[in-house]
Amino acid sequence: MQKSDGMNYAPIGTFNSVCEPGQFIFAAAALDHGHIYGMCNGLREAGGELKWVYDPDPVKVDKFVGTYPNVRVASSLQEILDDAEVKLVASAAIPSDRGPLGLKVMSSGKDYFTDKAPFTTLEQLEEARAKVKETGQKYSVYYSERLHVESSIYAGQLIEQGAIGRVVQVIGLGPHRISLSSRPDWFFEKEKFGGILCDIGSHQIEQFLHFTGAKDAKVVHSKVANYNFPQHPNFEDFGDATLIGDNGATGYFRVDWLTPDGLSTWGDGRMTILGTEGYIELRKYVDIARDKTSDHVYLVNKDGEQHFAVNGQVGFPYFGQLILDCLNRTENAMTQERAFKAAELCLIAQRDAIRIENT
Numbered sequence: 001m002q003k004s005d006g007m008n009y010a011p012i013g014t015f016n017s018v019c020e021p022g023q024f025i026f027a028a029a030a031l032d033h034g035h036i037y038g039m040c041n042g043l044r045e046a047g048g049e050l051k052w053v054y055d056p057d058p059v060k061v062d063k064f065v066g067t068y069p070n071v072r073v074a075s076s077l078q079e080i081l082d083d084a085e086v087k088l089v090a091s092a093a094i095p096s097d098r099g100p101l102g103l104k105v106m107s108s109g110k111d112y113f114t115d116k117a118p119f120t121t122l123e124q125l126e127e128a129r130a131k132v133k134e135t136g137q138k139y140s141v142y143y144s145e146r147l148h149v150e151s152s153i154y155a156g157q158l159i160e161q162g163a164i165g166r167v168v169q170v171i172g173l174g175p176h177r178i179s180l181s182s183r184p185d186w187f188f189e190k191e192k193f194g195g196i197l198c199d200i201g202s203h204q205i206e207q208f209l210h211f212t213g214a215k216d217a218k219v220v221h222s223k224v225a226n227y228n229f230p231q232h233p234n235f236e237d238f239g240d241a242t243l244i245g246d247n248g249a250t251g252y253f254r255v256d257w258l259t260p261d262g263l264s265t266w267g268d269g270r271m272t273i274l275g276t277e278g279y280i281e282l283r284k285y286v287d288i289a290r291d292k293t294s295d296h297v298y299l300v301n302k303d304g305e306q307h308f309a310v311n312g313q314v315g316f317p318y319f320g321q322l323i324l325d326c327l328n329r330t331e332n333a334m335t336q337e338r339a340f341k342a343a344e345l346c347l348i349a350q351r352d353a354i355r356i357e358n359t
Contacts, residue, residue, distance in 0.1 A: 010037035011148045011316070017047030018320035024327060026113075027052035027080045028071075030093035030101060031060040032184070035115040037067060039090045039142050042319035043113075044068075048088075052080045081108035087326055088113055088138075095199065096192045099124030106137035111326050113140045117202040118343045120194035122351070125343055132336060136329075140322055141339045145174065145203035145269060146210060150314040151282045151295035155273060157314075159211060164275030164301055167212045170251045172204040173270045177259035178229075178237070188232040196224055196239040196255055197350040204253035205243070205349070206342035211273050214245030216341060222349040225356035228258060238356075241349040264292045277301055 026048050028036055032055075040050055054074040055061050061073055074080050080089060081104065089105045091098065092115040099119045105112040106128075118141045119125045128139050146152040159167060186192040193199050209217065222241035229235050237257040244250050259267050269284040278301025285294045295311040321333035 010034065010041055011144075012041055013045050013316045015045050015047075016315065016320065018323055019047040019327065021047075022049060024048045024087055024323045025051050025083075025085045026088040026090060027054070027074070027083070027086050028064065028090050029054045029074075029077055029080060030091045030097065031055040031057070031064055032094045032097075032186070033092035033115050035142060035144060036064075036090065036092035038144060038148055039092065039113060039115065040068065042148060042316055043088075043090065043323065045316070046320035046323050048319075048323055051086060052083065054080055077104070081105065081110065086110055091115065092142075094186050094192050095194050096120045099128055102128055102139050103131050106131050106135045106139065109135070109137065111138040111140065113138075113142065113322070115142045116144070116206075117194055117199050117346060118339070119347065120191070120198060122344070122347050125340060125347065129340060138326060138336065139339065140334065141202075141206075141343065143203055143206040143334075143339075143342065145284070146207045147318040147334075148316055149269075149284050149295065150310045150312070150316070151284050151297050152207065152271070153317065154295075154297050154308065154310045154314050155271075155280050155282055156210065158280060158297075158299060159273070159275070162277075163299060164273065164279055165277030167273055167275050168249055169274040170208045170211050170249070170253075171272045171274075172207055172251070172253035173268070174200055174204055174253065174255040175259045175267045175269065176200060176255070176257050177261070177263070177266045178257040179266075188229075188235045190234045190236070194347075195350040195353070196236040196257070197222060197241060197353060198346050200255045201239055201241065201253065201349060202342055202346040204255060205241075205251075205345045206338070207271065208243060208245070208249075208251040208253070209338060209342055209345075212245050212247065212249035212251070214247050214249055215337075216246040217243045217251070217345055219243055219345060219349045219352060222353040223356055224350075224353045225358075227358065230358075239353065241353075243345065243349075263288070265294070275301075
């Protein structure tokens with residue numbers, strides 16, 4: 001698994017099928033971001049059968065076929081949409097194209113699974129909400145920094161068990177390595193990537209909603225900056241935001257593209273979850289200068305101080321839940337409203353952000 005570059009970070013779990021062979025057929029389309037590999041890994045490990053791939057770039061397709069040699073190469077997106085066997089289309093398109101692609105997929109009678117951020121404008125979000133209501137199809141989002149991270153999953157289980165009481169604050173740190181030479185041109189065009197709070201900030205907001213149990217929140221303050229990349233004047237390498245949930249919980253997060261090359265992984269992602277009876281700290285991808293393995297969970301409560309190394313111990317239940325949701329038309333993996341609310345709040349945070357100018 002690639003650990004140095006977050007764009008190609010694709011966790012691999014164990015196979016634990018939730019359905020019969022051939023019961024859940026899916027396809028991959030638009031391979032612009034490496035997260036498509038993590039998405040497909042998760043679905044396949046849960047019993048999904050990857051039938052088709054499509055992208056207009058043959059280089060991307062050849063690489064994909066090298067990873068999944070049994071996949072068929074479609075001549076067009078329409079060939080996938082016309083296949084009645086396909087129940088879901090997974091996509092990691094350029095962010096500004098994700099919403100419009102989702103409308104096409106849902107209009108064809110298939111569920112849609114997109115990389116985050118799912119939209120770059122509030123107008124795209126409203127179009128998707130209307131299409132979901134019209135078609136009854138699902139618009140699912142790969143918020144991978146919780147859904148594909150075992151320490152985050154384990155933290156959620158501890159919270160459900162009451163280990164820290166009522167959650168009152170979440171502080172999230174989401175630094176990323178930019179790996180400048182490997183980034184495509186669209187990565188630096190704000191109208192295409194949406195801005196840093198829209199993009200990687202979406203992870204943080206989804207986690208805030210999940211861990212606090214808030215259904216909605218207000219963005220109290222947000223700001224963005226470009227400190228280190230003057231050659232890309234429309235790019236943002238820093239952003240942060242403060243939120244207050246509708247249940248009184250508060251949240252703060254910082255995201256950036258300033259990870260130094262000396263770090264052993266693509267980003268030192270951390271999170272502190274404060275409850276009325278204790279707190280949890282997550283060191284998601286590395287415990288710097290101590291342990292290069294991922295998924296360290298620290299718990300402090302009335303029982304004392306505890307450290308859990310959960311890499312390879314928890315698994316990734318989201319993907320099996322998503323497959324069953326698609327088959328049974330349920331909402332156990334993540335509600336549609338949660339997926340859309342996280343998107344809405346990150347778009348609001350981006351829209352209202354103060355831009356810090358270098359002096």
